[in-house]
Amino acid sequence: MDTATSLRASSSLPLGDAAPGGRPGHPDASVTALVRPVGHPLGHLDLLESLAIFIIREVAAESERPVLLFSGGKDSAVLLHLAAKAFKPGRIPFPVLHVDTGHNFDEVLTYRDAQVEAEGARLIVSKVQDSIDQGRVADPGPVASRNRLQTTTLLDAITAHSFDAAFGGARRDEDKARAKERVLSFRNSFGQWDPKKQRPELWQLYQGSVRPGEHLRAFPLSDWTEMDIWQYIRRERIVLPSIYYAHTRPVVERDGMLLAVSQWVAPQGDEVARDVTVRFRTVGDATCTGAVRSDATTVDDIIREVSTSRISERGATRADDRFSETSMEDRKREGYF
Numbered sequence: 001m002d003t004a005t006s007l008r009a010s011s012s013l014p015l016g017d018a019a020p021g022g023r024p025g026h027p028d029a030s031v032t033a034l035v036r037p038v039g040h041p042l043g044h045l046d047l048l049e050s051l052a053i054f055i056i057r058e059v060a061a062e063s064e065r066p067v068l069l070f071s072g073g074k075d076s077a078v079l080l081h082l083a084a085k086a087f088k089p090g091r092i093p094f095p096v097l098h099v100d101t102g103h104n105f106d107e108v109l110t111y112r113d114a115q116v117e118a119e120g121a122r123l124i125v126s127k128v129q130d131s132i133d134q135g136r137v138a139d140p141g142p143v144a145s146r147n148r149l150q151t152t153t154l155l156d157a158i159t160a161h162s163f164d165a166a167f168g169g170a171r172r173d174e175d176k177a178r179a180k181e182r183v184l185s186f187r188n189s190f191g192q193w194d195p196k197k198q199r200p201e202l203w204q205l206y207q208g209s210v211r212p213g214e215h216l217r218a219f220p221l222s223d224w225t226e227m228d229i230w231q232y233i234r235r236e237r238i239v240l241p242s243i244y245y246a247h248t249r250p251v252v253e254r255d256g257m258l259l260a261v262s263q264w265v266a267p268q269g270d271e272v273a274r275d276v277t278v279r280f281r282t283v284g285d286a287t288c289t290g291a292v293r294s295d296a297t298t299v300d301d302i303i304r305e306v307s308t309s310r311i312s313e314r315g316a317t318r319a320d321d322r323f324s325e326t327s328m329e330d331r332k333r334e335g336y337f
Contacts (some may be wrong), residue, residue: 045232051204052079052220053086055183058165059218060086062208063165065125066094066218067158070116072108073283074240075169075221077115078229081238082220083167084119095122099154101146102129103264103286126157137166143264147285156192164215165208166313173225183222189213226281227306234299242278244302246294251276257290 011270060066068083070076083092096116116123128146131153132139140146158166170181182198184206200209210216233240250261251275259265261273264287278291279302296302 033336040331041320043053043230044107045235048224048228048234049082049085051223053146054084054204055206055218055220056083058206058218059165059167059184059208060093063216065161065163066165066167067097067161067163068094068121068167069154069169070096070098070112070123071169072098072104072112072115072241073169074229074244075171077238077240078224079167079169079221080115080119080121091120095124095161097124097154097157097163099150099157100125100127100129101285102127103278104145105241105243105260105283105286107241107243108283111193111239113284115239124157124161128153128155131156143266143287144252145285145288151191158191158215164210165218166215167218167220170219170222171221171224171226171229181219181220181222183206184192185217185219186210187215187217191215193217211274226309227303229298230306234303241283243283244299246277246279246297247289248275248277250274251278251291256314258292260286 068076068080070080080092081098087093098112113123128137128149131137131149136156137149137152140149155165172181180195181193182201183200184199185193186197186199187193208216208218224232232238236283251258252261252265252267252271252273253259254268254271258276258278260278261267267273276291276293277295279294279296280291282289294305296305
């Protein structure tokens with residue numbers, strides 16, 4: 001049984017019922033009975049939140065210069081919220097880094113600036129365009145995806161600011177490459193990930209030391225699912241970019257995906273732009289992030305929609321994950337998020 005499943009199973013035990021091996025009716029009949037007030041049982045969201053905050057605090061304590069990676073998407077919004085909770089009443093003690101492809105949704109950039117300012121955090125923006133101008137990466141053209149180019153920009157930012165730990169909002173249910181990555185993912189001096197050299201994380205004990213020049217990526221949301229994210233957003237009343245909710249916008253259908261018409265995406269060949277009611281399940285480079293048809297205008301609507309989905313948001317709406325069966329792992333080995 002994985003951690004997420006065990007958390008949900010433990011939260012379903014009525015107060016006083018015995019966990020396997022426990023004594024019925026006794027306060028030590030389950031693990032959660034030892035830590036919860038009578039009459040106020042901890043749900044699985046409480047346990048996921050507690051573990052995530054523990055990871056954030058542990059990594060912040062062990063690292064000299066941590067940073068939080070922020071895209072403006074729902075997962076990084078939850079991560080930022082958790083980081084703020086972890087250090088209240090103080091402010092988040094590390095900066096927030098956005099790797100900007102230059103192909104962004106306007107709603108996301110507006111949200112990014114407002115949300116980071118609301119939390120009192122320091123925002124660092126590293127631009128892929130600067131990497132292109134400096135000759136660090138080849139220019140793919142004005143309308144081609146820059147998603148993969150983010151790796152170089154990210155690694156340059158980590159080196160320039162001497163960051164030794166980076167918090168990310170990746171979840172294991174998104175992709176099989178992320179499913180086999182540990183909560184603490186260690187990167188060598190080139191920023192590369194070797195899945196064969198991962199450290200054990202038995203009993204949620206984490207060893208976060210790194211050698212000079214190396215760094216680690218920490219994923220406090222590893223055990224969360226898309227459903228957990230939305231239920232937590234509802235409970236905590238977390239604000240998100242408006243594109244996560246149903247709205248009408250011009251889109252073109254390309255390779256089975258609905259791409260929003262923009263300065264980088266225009267009809268090609270026999271494609272026709274049509275106004276469709278859609279929403280976005282994930283946020284990324286506008287040239288490779290598709291929308292889904294949806295009438296979900298509230299968080300409750302989205303939760304009902306997600307409950308019937310049988311494919312992850314990346315699998316359904318990210319063209320950059322469709323190049324090959326190992327596209328995500330290949331990018332992660334190079335230093336991707």
